[in-house]
Amino acid sequence: MPNPLQYNKKFDELNEEEKKLLGINKKTIADFVEQSSSISDVNYATRNAHAKTYAAAKGTFWIEPDIPELLQPYFDKEKFDLTIRFSNAQLKIKNTRKDIPAYGFAVQIKDENGVLLANYPLVNFPLFPINSVSAFLKLFTAINRLYMKQWRNLFTMFLQLGKMIPSLFTGDMFRNMLKLIGKRNDFILSFDYYSVGAYRLGDQVIKIKLSPQSVDKNVGRKQKVKDSLQNYLQTNDFSADVLIQVCYDLKDQPINKLNVEWKNTPFIKIGEVKIDKNSLLDSRNCNTELLSFNPFESKIFFQPVGKIQKLRDEAYKVSVQTRRKINKLLHGKNG
Template sequence: MPSTIRYNKKFDQLTDEEKALFEINKKSIADFVEQSSSVSDVNYATRNAHAKTYAVAHGEFKINPGIPEELQQFFDKDKYDLMIRFSNAHPQVGKNRKEIPAYGFAVKIKDENGDLLANYPMVNFPLFPINSVSTFLQLFTAVNRFFVKKWNNVFSLTAQVIKAAPYFFTPSMIKNVFRFIGKRNDFLLAFDYYSVGAYRMGEYVMKIKLQPQSVKKNFGRKMSMQKALESYFESNDYTADVMIQLCYDLNDQPINKLNQEWKNSPFIKVGEVKMMKGCLLDPRSCETELLSFNPFESKSIFHPVGKIQKLRDEAYKVSLQTRRKINKLLHG
């Protein structure tokens, strides 16, 4: 295997300005979650992103016996247990509106004792449009405040959208947006899913792609997505290839430019995700709603890498802690 870029803490370091903006953002996350039952007209506190759970399922991660020798140290078992959450990226749980086809495929990997190895929240779009941490935090804060305060914050939100707009117009972003538009009506399980940001694999730095082997893109088109998933797993199994790319050159595989695709890094198949028919759990249970897929709860050798990724740790914690507090009050 060619020489790779090794993980360095400098990839993750935030400036003092970014840290200050993050404190403001965390407050906006807590405010959103506290008001989220009203925002979504539900009887529980929701996440402030990927609020709607379509389904939760058990699965398996089967390791490819032909993985490169250098990577075998990270897989000491033939298979691992998975908990998987399917979601919609919108911060509001929609009931009667047309949903945006922005889906989440969050994976929790456990060992034979049920202990957590890694969380990987993945989405069906390979890029993240904003590279500037400050710009992202200001936009994310404005979005949270808009949902809580509505029109009182519309001018601030508009200003932040305009500020962030140039990041959406890289060649990679434009190409993938048009590709996404062409697939917008596809079944959730027919999409590829991506880690978007980078992750550690020991001292290696990688990105992850999940590629389904055979799912009809038109399945359940006349159903709601939740009903389509339930119908699919009544009589079908699901298998997807787990592919990774490694970082060899920061020019070709940038860690903190999430609106650029990695190039000149071949995909390596490390295994398969398998879900058998009948694998779905109750998506409406309180235990399901309190599931956390914070990637920083993973073992340190599988932690996220990069500045935007670094924000996930405390953001997930604030959201989860606030949800738990509110939901415990609501449900006794």
């Protein structure tokens, strides 16, 4: 096996145009969150993405006893405590029986003293359809503004969606879209979950995959996603393998090209996520909504890598700060 590629901060650097567009985008994020309670018709400020919480639960990350020596410094305990949030990717919360199958499995890892080690917001689609930072920022800004009924941004949104089309035509993207369509009615816990972008593991760069063990895809077919998930977790234990891929060569494992899968790097099992039955948290509790799964709050050697990931750093900060400010005020009124 060749030596892993070393992390370099150049992987994350934005140019001046991208920084300017990011500043504009951050303003629309703050505006969206401030208006989010009326956008979603709820009594709290929501997240700017993955607004809908299906459930939150406590879990445990058990480390493989024979983990490769290269990885041992980062996983030096037998187990770690987890807080997990299950969500839907849409910006607006809709009270429908059928949601689009764009699910989130966000994991917060803490040590035995309750010190935060890492946040990993995982999703059930392994790729991202936009490689251009500028195109993504313009599209996301236009979408935020449309939700706030600024209809003049409709043309901008369609223009940026048009620019996105060529990046959809990779074999990996096409194959995974067909797979998702085939699984669209499957139970939320039967999906694999992915980091999409890359993360640091010390000086190495990795991607993460979470693969559930023996979950029936037909669970709760006639129920709302939220009800089927909560019913399952109240009466069943859940286990999933945690796998990583290591970056060795940017040609086969590109960091800033997110519409292709990494090739020629094996999946390495590093442990298992376990949720014991009846470990649910109260998803209606304001403190649950105040939880943050910002991956940039992680220890420095677990943080995200790449330009699209760098955008998420600023977006998370603005969204979390605005959301916490509003929800703490609301929580104080209701408390």
